[in-house]
Amino acid sequence: MSDMKDLAKAMKALEDQLVTCMRCGMCQSVCPLFDQTRKESDVARGKIVLLESLMEEMFDNPHGVNERLNKCLLCGSCAANCPSGVNVTQIFIEARAVITTYLKLPFYKKVVFRKMLARPQVFDKLISMGARIQKVFLSKPDSHTGTAKVKVLAPILKSRRIMPIADLSFQKKADALITGKKTTGDRVALFTGCLIDKIFPNVGVAAVKALLHNNARVHIPKNQGCCAIPALASGDKDTFLELVNHNIALFPPHRFDYLVTACATCTSTIKKLWPAMLEDQDPQLAEQVRHLSDKTLDISQYLVDVAGLAPLPETAALQSTEDDPRIVTYHDPCHLAKSLGVRQQPRTLLNACSGYTFKEMTEPDRCCGMGGSFNLYHYDLSEKIGTVKAGQIADTGCHTLATSCPACMMQISDMLSKADKKIYIKHPIELYTEGLDSDEPA
Amino acid sequence: MQINTSLKTLDISYYQYTIQDNDLPFGIGITNFFGGPVIAKSLRQAFEAIVGPDHVMTAPEDLATYAYDAAPLESVLPQAVLMPESSEELGRIIKLCHENRLPITVRGAGTNLSGGTIPDADGVVILTALLNRILEVNETDMYAVVQPGVITAQLVTKVEAKGLFYPPDPGSQAVSTLGGNVMENAGGLRGLKYGVTRDYVMGLSFFDAMGNHIHTGSRTVKCATGYNITQLMVGSEGTLGVLDEIVLKLIPYPAHRKSIISMFKTIEDASETVAGIIAGRIVPATLEIMDQFTIRAVEAFSKAGLPVDAGALLLIEVDGHPAQVEEDAARVLDLCEKYGAYQTQTAENDAQREKIWAARRSALSALAKLKPTLVLEDATVPRSRIPDMVKGLGEIARKHGLDIGTFGHAGDGNLHPTILTDRRDKTEWLRVEKAIEDIFAHALSLGGTLSGEHGIGIAKSAFLENEIGRASVEFSKRLKRALDPSNILNPGKITGD
Numbered sequence: 001m002s003d004m005k006d007l008a009k010a011m012k013a014l015e016d017q018l019v020t021c022m023r024c025g026m027c028q029s030v031c032p033l034f035d036q037t038r039k040e041s042d043v044a045r046g047k048i049v050l051l052e053s054l055m056e057e058m059f060d061n062p063h064g065v066n067e068r069l070n071k072c073l074l075c076g077s078c079a080a081n082c083p084s085g086v087n088v089t090q091i092f093i094e095a096r097a098v099i100t101t102y103l104k105l106p107f108y109k110k111v112v113f114r115k116m117l118a119r120p121q122v123f124d125k126l127i128s129m130g131a132r133i134q135k136v137f138l139s140k141p142d143s144h145t146g147t148a149k150v151k152v153l154a155p156i157l158k159s160r161r162i163m164p165i166a167d168l169s170f171q172k173k174a175d176a177l178i179t180g181k182k183t184t185g186d187r188v189a190l191f192t193g194c195l196i197d198k199i200f201p202n203v204g205v206a207a208v209k210a211l212l213h214n215n216a217r218v219h220i221p222k223n224q225g226c227c228a229i230p231a232l233a234s235g236d237k238d239t240f241l242e243l244v245n246h247n248i249a250l251f252p253p254h255r256f257d258y259l260v261t262a263c264a265t266c267t268s269t270i271k272k273l274w275p276a277m278l279e280d281q282d283p284q285l286a287e288q289v290r291h292l293s294d295k296t297l298d299i300s301q302y303l304v305d306v307a308g309l310a311p312l313p314e315t316a317a318l319q320s321t322e323d324d325p326r327i328v329t330y331h332d333p334c335h336l337a338k339s340l341g342v343r344q345q346p347r348t349l350l351n352a353c354s355g356y357t358f359k360e361m362t363e364p365d366r367c368c369g370m371g372g373s374f375n376l377y378h379y380d381l382s383e384k385i386g387t388v389k390a391g392q393i394a395d396t397g398c399h400t401l402a403t404s405c406p407a408c409m410m411q412i413s414d415m416l417s418k419a420d421k422k423i424y425i426k427h428p429i430e431l432y433t434e435g436l437d438s439d440e441p442a
Numbered sequence: 443m444q445i446n447t448s449l450k451t452l453d454i455s456y457y458q459y460t461i462q463d464n465d466l467p468f469g470i471g472i473t474n475f476f477g478g479p480v481i482a483k484s485l486r487q488a489f490e491a492i493v494g495p496d497h498v499m500t501a502p503e504d505l506a507t508y509a510y511d512a513a514p515l516e517s518v519l520p521q522a523v524l525m526p527e528s529s530e531e532l533g534r535i536i537k538l539c540h541e542n543r544l545p546i547t548v549r550g551a552g553t554n555l556s557g558g559t560i561p562d563a564d565g566v567v568i569l570t571a572l573l574n575r576i577l578e579v580n581e582t583d584m585y586a587v588v589q590p591g592v593i594t595a596q597l598v599t600k601v602e603a604k605g606l607f608y609p610p611d612p613g614s615q616a617v618s619t620l621g622g623n624v625m626e627n628a629g630g631l632r633g634l635k636y637g638v639t640r641d642y643v644m645g646l647s648f649f650d651a652m653g654n655h656i657h658t659g660s661r662t663v664k665c666a667t668g669y670n671i672t673q674l675m676v677g678s679e680g681t682l683g684v685l686d687e688i689v690l691k692l693i694p695y696p697a698h699r700k701s702i703i704s705m706f707k708t709i710e711d712a713s714e715t716v717a718g719i720i721a722g723r724i725v726p727a728t729l730e731i732m733d734q735f736t737i738r739a740v741e742a743f744s745k746a747g748l749p750v751d752a753g754a755l756l757l758i759e760v761d762g763h764p765a766q767v768e769e770d771a772a773r774v775l776d777l778c779e780k781y782g783a784y785q786t787q788t789a790e791n792d793a794q795r796e797k798i799w800a801a802r803r804s805a806l807s808a809l810a811k812l813k814p815t816l817v818l819e820d821a822t823v824p825r826s827r828i829p830d831m832v833k834g835l836g837e838i839a840r841k842h843g844l845d846i847g848t849f850g851h852a853g854d855g856n857l858h859p860t861i862l863t864d865r866r867d868k869t870e871w872l873r874v875e876k877a878i879e880d881i882f883a884h885a886l887s888l889g890g891t892l893s894g895e896h897g898i899g900i901a902k903s904a905f906l907e908n909e910i911g912r913a914s915v916e917f918s919k920r921l922k923r924a925l926d927p928s929n930i931l932n933p934g935k936i937t938g939d
Contacts, residue, residue: 019815019866020814023514024553024614024810025553029593029616038525038571039507039571040508041507049506053503058506059502059503064503083807084811085807085810
């Protein structure tokens with residue numbers, strides 16, 4: 001093991017950001033993890049103190065700090081409510097990279113990130129193989145959410161109900177959706193995102209339909225890579241750089257007006273983390289990424305703020321009736337609401353769906369407990385946080401839960417199907433396009 | 443597998459080496475890191491036997507997260523951190539600490555601004571986090587019974603839903619605990635009309651330094667039974683006992699309220715107006731002041747539409763019976779005009795009212811964003827002396843070449859001069875320390891007090907004698923020795939060592 005002095009020195013790069021924390025402790029009021037455990041090392045203030053302790057060489061090795069630092073949803077609730085404006089998420093991501101560089105990435109993560117995730121073609125092949133094999137193991141899917149149990153993997157997956165891999169990925173459907181369309185509006189590039197591509201292709205299809213309906217010229221590059229959030233969250237900067245380079249080549253920013261995604265996490269990663277993590281890198285790449293980041297929008301943001309949201313044909317929607325009110329409620333994904341301040345646009349989209357009656361739940365922006373890899377490492381806590389969310393959703397008596405993030409969709413599907421709540425889970429864009437015919441001329 | 447053989451800032455004799463499973467997904471893999479300090483292994487086991495192994499923390503990485511509070515002071519790592527879940531567990535912990543002469547620092551949310559929750563290096567921290575139940579809200583007799591770890595805002599929400607009112611509203615109420623509020627005698631924005639935490643504590647039960655369970659006060663409006671131990675405990679900063687139950691007085695929720703924002707060319711005019719309103723026999727629920735430095739910081743931060751050219755603002759709220767409220771509001775408007783306000787606005791609806799108070803609430807945040815370190819002072823003067831205090835603060839800022847933003851509870855004489863600095867700048871920090879001394883001296887010269895609502899803790903203990911005199915300090919020390927002969931209850935706080 002190299003000297004702790006080296007780690008302390010590397011951590012010093014974060015000093016100016018760390019000292020902005022004034023230890024007021026207000027993060028305790030919004031942290032979904034602290035709400036469960038009431039332990040200071042689980043909340044932002046405690047973690048920032050631990051990073052400072054590393055900087056001051058308080059400990060003999062970084063394992064204890066690393067373990068506590070990684071026990072975080074990266075939901076950004078603390079940052080969004082911080083009186084001093086401490087940029088908590090970015091500090092934690094950078095600190096994870098510093099510690100991982102020092103400790104070296106664990107072998108299994110190296111395999112997953114560098115041999116699979118960083119190579120989109122290999123990754124796609126593996127997943128499509130998985131799609132074929134999975135049928136043997138999956139239990140009967142839940143009637144409303146489509147989640148299933150995987151009995152043979154019970155010791156690993158615990159009580160999780162997972163979303164199966166889609167038979168046909170979005171990228172295999174994409175071409176047919178846009179060929180021959182004669183739209184004349186903005187040049188919009190669609191960044192698909194792994195979960196939409198492989199688990200929720202219908203969200204991607206709906207996004208394209210909505211964009212075309214709003215007269216956008218849609219461009220969907222093939223062989224897209226991951227936005228790199230799993231690698232960043234594990235402190236793997238190498239894989240992050242590989243994926244950014246791969247994606248920026250597919251999305252040269254001068255070739256389109258907007259980069260749109262239907263995934264809250266992809267949007268906030270590209271818009272905020274990419275430029276932040278490239279500040280000290282190759283200036284040409286950094287400049288390109290800044291340019292791309294400026295053009296990046298969530299799909300509801302594009303449709304409502306830029307395109308002016310084309311009205312739906314009157315025949316498109318089932319009318320809501322007394323007997324079947326079809327209440328829809330909306331969960332604010334942390335990466336959209338807290339990271340980017342996008343709260344109103346998805347609701348505008350839902351209010352445009354005449355077949356549904358919108359009803360707000362209590363604390364719509366309370367984290368669902370997914371947190372990406374947090375769910376893998378700390379399922380017990382993830383489940384407790386998710387159960388609170390599921391209760392708040394069910395209390396609205398809704399027919400459908402809408403949320404703009406496929407990761408939230410997975411977590412909430414797991415929670416609601418376990419509680420047998422019989423609630424559908426959709427992306428707002430799916431509801432908006434429910435009545436649009438895919439062949440409809442723009 | 444590697445064993446660590448050196449420790450840089452921690453005494454080696456306190457440590458043993460343990461090997462623990464690392465938290466890999468699905469429990470795969472093992473790595474090592476060193477275990478916690480050994481407050482004698484047998485003692486740790488004894489604590490574990492009381493509260494369970496999950497509720498005893500001794501890893502240095504955990505101890506480091508209980509070594510500080512919200513005051514800009516040096517951290518001190520405790521020996522262990524304990525999380526009792528019941529009064530019974532709490533009592534047994536304290537007995538064990540008493541038998542082993544282990545110092546105890548009780549911690550709620552750790553938002554203390556005077557270092558009162560910074561532990562003793564040889565002691566343990568007891569968290570009230572799991573003692574967080576609201577035991578009773580009695581609507582007929584208008585009181586609530588809570589455990590010390592209940593968060594202030596949670597009680598407020600609960601009682602307001604029943605049309606009742608718990609007025610003390612410290613700035614940290616979204617996270618602060620009622621146990622902490624009682625032990626620090628926390629204040630807030632409504633001190634002027636409604637008083638502070640002290641005025642709402644009807645009774646307590648607590649463990650003394652030997653672990654005996656003591657009950658004081660009652661659930662009755664009147665109580666003349668025995669010594670008033672309840673009020674001795676309020677504001678005692680954890681030096682005389684450890685709370686396990688609090689009986690709090692509730693009052694009816696005010697029927698009506700009206701908010702006013704008033705702009706002045708100079709802070710002197712604004713502070714004269716404060717004195718004028720008080721002299722006019724009007725008691726607003728809230729009477730807050732904001733100086734130009736703070737106004738500009740808030741405006742830059744939140745674009746709330748505040749007048750950046752104003753020398754100062756007064757934010758005023760009157761509440762109570764509708765007719766009385768209207769009359770008071772009209773008189774406040776007249777007085778503001780008389781004392782030189784160049785513009786005064788009354789909130790016509792909830793949205794406007796909310797806007798006024800959002801600006802006030804963001805004052806501290808806005809200032810905090812300007813510099814890395816923020817020193818929030820709370821020296822307090824008789825309210826008629828507010829103009830003199832404001833003038834003195836301006837002189838102190840100029841003398842030491844510091845940025846001081848001043849806002850706060852002008853109506854009760856409790857200003858918050860807020861010094862903006864960077865702790866890493868050693869020379870400026872020395873000037874900050876001098877400025878703080880000057881602020882204390884100035885407040886005392888005006889007949890004021892060192893702390894309106896943050897407590898003495900360790901930050902102000904050296905100055906205590908300046909205010910209360912040698913004999914009073916000695917009296918306090920004798921009291922402490924009599925009640926806590928082994929000096930295990932939050933040692934070093936208030937009276938110093």
